[in-house]
Amino acid sequence: MDKRTGMDDAVLEAKLRDAVRIAERGRAHFVGFLDERQAGVAQSFMRHTGFSNFLFWGGYPEAERVLFGAFPDYQEACPEDFPLETFTVSYRMCDSLTHRDFLGALLSKGVVRETLGDILVEPGRAVLFSRAEVAEFLLQQTDKIGRVGVTLSRGAQEPLPVPHTFAPFSGVVASARLDCIVALAAGVSREKAAGLVSAGVVMLNHEVVTSVSTQVTEEAKLSIRGKGRYILDRIGPVTKKGRLSIAGRKYI
Structure with a gap:
């Protein structure tokens, strides 16, 4: 159970299942707000159900707490329709x-x-x-x-207040594999990074990932238990020595 919301994953999945059922009957339905972990659960659940006409939206692009919206086939999933x-x-x-x-x-x-x-x-x-x-x-x-x-x-005037401060990090890696990115972000060896991934303490875009070969993309969010949270801003270009240049930010 998520102690902050009182909603365990079984309850969340039941709500998501209801949302999909309602959408398939022709009406949009919304769940949440969800925190980042719950959004990851929802993302994984939708992937397993095969339902694709959904969207997460929290009022601005970088929102951490979001609503999940399931939409019928005839309706485009867009932020303006969220309650x-x-x-x-x-x-x-x-x-x-x-x-x-x-x-x-x-x-x-x-x-x-x-x-x-x-x-x-x-x-x-x-x-x-x-x-x-x-x-x-x-x-x-x-x-x-x-x-x-x-x-x-x-209403609110932009720019919105900045929710976090960050420390930049950058470097070069052999590839965009998860173990390489974790090693750079956390400042550990690739062997140590692989152990962290295999141990299930690394979340990629709010989902636990245990495969070290998973490819990481730009704008990915990374959470490493005991190390911190990160955003990957740039992958590339490739250096003259054939390594990949990486830049990102760590939440502080």
Whole structure:
């Protein structure tokens, strides 16, 4: 069971199965918000079912918490059809609020975690995403976060607050195999990297992958238990010595 949501994989798969069944009967259906691990479970489940007309969307391209949408054959899967609302929370620049402050305050009001997406915080402003069905409740009930007075309004101006900071990494590898990429990202030998992959502690795009020969592509997300999380930004070009140039970022 995912302790943060109370939803185990069996419950999630049942919801996904229902979503597919509803879509096959001609109506789009949505599950979530899902965290990154759950999105990986959903991705794997869809691959095994053979259902392909689905999309993950969390309000912006880099969202970590996303809704899963299953769509009927006649309907293109697109972000505009997701039951999602975007809000801006404004407060004084001198007031210091964190993601934990916002999440704790909203949950204390009875909002279910599954109805909330990402919460992006910067000085004086936060942008949060929710399911449409809780939008009016949030508008009516959100005037304080802790002891800080706030104003909640629909929509958000770009650029959005930056959710993470990163440390860049780069180097050259023999190929885009998973063990090579893990070795570079984690700063370990290829033999050690192969052991990490085989041990099931490496997730590629939110799915556990145990094959060291799996090919990694640009924009892939990598999680190595005990080492960190990474985004692969660039694969290539090939150097004069025939090795592959790699560049990416580590979450810090």
